[in-house]
Amino acid sequence: MARSVLERRLDTLDDRMAAAGFGIVTRPAKGLPTLPGNSVGRPVVHRWTCPAAHPCERLSSAELHPQAPACAMTGRPFVYGRARL
Structure with missing residues (x-):
């Protein structure tokens, strides 16, 4: 595909x-962002998220993991908060 x-x-x-x-400044899925009001958007959920200064996209369910899982890179516990799917 071209x-x-x-x-x-x-x-x-x-x-x-x-x-x-400076390192890489764009995301792997390249494209133009949608304009506000132009799409249904991406849902926001509450999940364990990466604690790193430049977080990865790994999410973990609080239902499956009542305690914060540890980040394999930093060793720090994940942070519970809002994440866009």
Whole structure:
């Protein structure tokens, strides 16, 4: 499948930011955000979320894990709060 012009430009931006020492600045799923009021949106749920300064997208259910699971990278317990699916 052919990549869009936007995806190629965002990859170029990531390459240049990484070369300048800033690291990757876009997300893996590249695209334009939807405008407010233009979609049904993504639901917000309460889950255990990553405690890292730059959190990953891992979520854990409080129903399955009553106690906070530990982050494999930092060793710190997950934080309970709002997360968008």
